[in-house]
Amino acid sequence: MKKTTQWGKTGVLLLLFLIPTILLSQETITGKVVIEGSGEPAAFMNIVEEGTNNGTSSDIDGSFSITVNSLPVRLKVFALGFAEKVIPVSLAGDITIQVSESSEALDEVVVTGLATSVKRENLANAVSTVSAEELAELTPPQTLDGALAGKFVGAQITRSSGAPGGGISVRLRGVTSVNGNSQPLYIVDGVYVNNNSISGAGLNAVSGAAAGGNASNQDNPSNRIADINPDDIESVEILKGASAAAIYGARAAAGVIIIKTKTGKQGRTKISFNQDVGFNTILNSRGQRTYTEDRVFDFFFNPNPGDPIAEQRSRDAANDQVALFRAARDSGRLIDYEDEIFGEEGFISNTNVSISGGSENTQYYAAFSNNAEDGIVKNTGYTRKSIRFNLNHTFFKDKIRLSLNTNYVDSKADRGFFNNDNSGTTIGVSLTSTLPYRDLFPNELGVYPDNPDAASNPLQTRDLITNREDVDRFIIGGNLDIKLFENDKSNLKLILSGGVDYYQLTTNALFPKILQFQKVTNGGLNGLVAVGDTENKDANYSGFLVHNYKTDSDINFTTQAGATKLTFERNTVNTVASDLIAFEDNLDQAANVGVNQFRQEQEDVGFFVQEEVNYQGKIIGTLGIRGDKSSNNGDANEFFYYPKASLAVNLQNFGLWESENLNQLKIRGAYGEAGNFAPNGALFTTYTNSLIDGVAGIVVPPTLGDPNIEPERQKELELGLDASFLKRRVNLEFTYYIKSVDDLILQANVEPSSGFTTEFANAGDLENKGVEVTLNANVFQGEDFEWNTGVLFFKNKSEVTQLDVAPFNLGSFGTGLGTFRIEEGKSVTQIVGNNADGDLVVLGDAEPDFQMTFTNNFRYKDFTLSFLWHWKEGGDNINLTNLLTDFGGTSPDFDDIDLDPAGVTPNGPFRVGAFSSGNATPFTEDASYLRLREIGLYYTLPTKFLDSAFKGNVSRVKIGFSGNNLINIFDYNSYDPEVSNFGSGGLSTGVEVTPFPSSKRVLFHLAVDF
Incomplete structure (x- = not known):
């Protein structure tokens, strides 16, 4: 001792x-x-x-x-x-x-599990990444989803409306559902973010759009991902297929888009200020018909040899129109109403201020943005104010790391009144028949004349109606990373995370009683006001254990296991009031009031287990499984399982060759499954109310629900090759995939004696096959000059591989105009219709033959020039705008003769005749295009000048110019091939009925860092 x-x-x-x-x-x-x-x-x-x-x-x-x-x-x-x-x-x-900057960013970290990530060099899935610079710094986008167009392979991105404030469909690797959700899942800093398009404005009460051939929503609402400020984003990862998205289980069949926002860095405080100002104009005008006296006469004259009196009356009426035309022409009063409606130069202003910095233990990022953009139509526009605060803090000697991400958004969108209608009242439909010699402007008292050519005066409608969306939104997420154990060979972490996405959407529509189509004398409703209120709250919670172990032979094992819980709540109340008292616009100041309410609650619980093995960076394998149960399933306690497996082999790490010309050669394969919940109404039969002779009751709907219905299941096999050449200055990625969707939820016909006409059922399978190629090259890199280029190529083909019900049409207005058709052995996106002989034939396919983008970035000293070309080849639209202008006699090509095989009948009468005979052939058009989607030219002031002028207080000043969609090349006979009457969801994108036209944008920029 x-x-x-x-x-x-x-x-x-x-x-x-x-x-x-x-x-x-x-x-x-x-x-x-x-x-x-x-x-x-x-x-x-x-x-x-x-x-x-x-x-x-x-x-x-x-x-x-x-x-x-x-x-x-x-x-x-x-x-x-x-x-x-x-x-x-x-x-x-x-x-x-x-x-040196990495052209391919092989050291980039990519998500492979709910709590883990891996270097891209070792990745076995084709995961696309879009950086902050690619997303917003070249050309500041209006909305996040719009900024993704042309930036990565495997996506068909379609703008459903040119109205400011969004409305965009993102489809990853083809169609994944016919009736269910077709939009990807968005995750922002670990928070499941809602991207619903909620129609609450009550426009259908005026337009009657859903009263015709398609009952789908045609109110053209914006989608909620538009609320996220692109300038706040650090990077975007796109999990396109089930092999990558399986970690998100039952909600990932349409793919997953993972967004990481900016965070602070250790170092002194950095303040950044960015200001953009510019304008937008219509992307492409349809133009006017060239009128002559003879053409005016012919349009109004109705020959009737069997009734000379009626024929003379028609002749007199036609001559009266000719006189009106002659007077307007001779006095220079012919009016281009298309230019009058769509000819505005909308002012754009984007202001962003951020402050970031931190110490070794604490880093912060705070930002404020104010984005405002007027539309190309008066009284339309979009504003978004966003406040963000992100905080990272480590304590207990780096044993615990806390991350908090908060965002408040206030957005407003004035959408106008466009798209299809069955009352002739929308601005677009009324414009199709409005002749240039009409004077529709208000007089000195502000009184608008009625439009004799249509149900509404489009100028009056534009100036007096209200169609507004107002959103208040909070997105809050937190992550706690705790190191439970750590030594030289292994460590164990506990990761706890949670988030809430809460927003309140208020929609307001007002159609004053003085509008032409609201007047009682014209059969109107004597004024209408509609108010919608939606309260939406999505919450997610998860806890994971992650264990890393490294052996003496340099084999890394990463094991993770954990559980998740998701809750979703939505309550929408729509109130429509008509027959307004005096000029009141309150709901209670109306004679007729109707209320609709939609409520939805859902709770999902799941678990995830995954094992990753990395053998010396040579062979990397992953096995995992996700299990989910949901209150949205027939059996809320039944788990559905979604496995995944992947393998990547880095051949260059085996020492098989020594070459500066071939730096990486990786082969990879992956398999995974993901799910898609049943759409609302598929599980249970929802009764509707009735009122008969003052007695309230319920009515059985025509469609029967199925409480035993199962989620749709996506299965995907993906094979790929990655290679780098010439000291990694040239990089290639190639991917081939086969993706099947089983247990499609469809509506099957049932015996009328059952009391129903259709029922929901798991009744089909479909398949997508595609190829994706990415090629990037650092062509030249010197002290004064740099040139980087990139090419993306991708194509997808789909097929209905099994159909347990009879073939059916959906997604448009019937075989006489062209419609989509689900049929075994055929493309999921085929367009069919009757031909001149009355036979049902395939008219086209909405799926493009291929898409390709070409990006170039040049730097010469302090100047940079970047641009992105986007080529979409093939893919068809159903264009019904032309038919409506034919009915009104206003089509720009009305008098051309290039549709009639006989070379006799002008285009306008030919299309009208085809419609009358039920021939849909002329209404399906090729929607190919070549577009300069983005271009930017910038100059950064030299550092020496800034140090001299500002004494080291300013670290960067950057000025520049950029543009969106400045060059557009297409033969499509309307405003823009990117269009969809039925909004951003569902199968039926690419149907056009008098839309709000797309615009091109020009912006000037100033960026200053302090």
């Missing part, structure tokens, strides 16, 4: 002696990290002593300082977007480290 004590004292004395020696032996390395070629500071680079946890990061000027125990050491330098570099250091003092 005494001996032990003596040795203890000796040890203490020895330790006291050695501590000063150890401290004195520590060395400090200082220096600067700069970008190779340009010499510009590389801010926020990670500098770590290799083999240890000792590290730091460069500040805004690229400077750093790190203390090590002894020299020599090896410093590892890395950051997202830069090639990793290891520098040997033998002497203390100042050093300069040059880093």
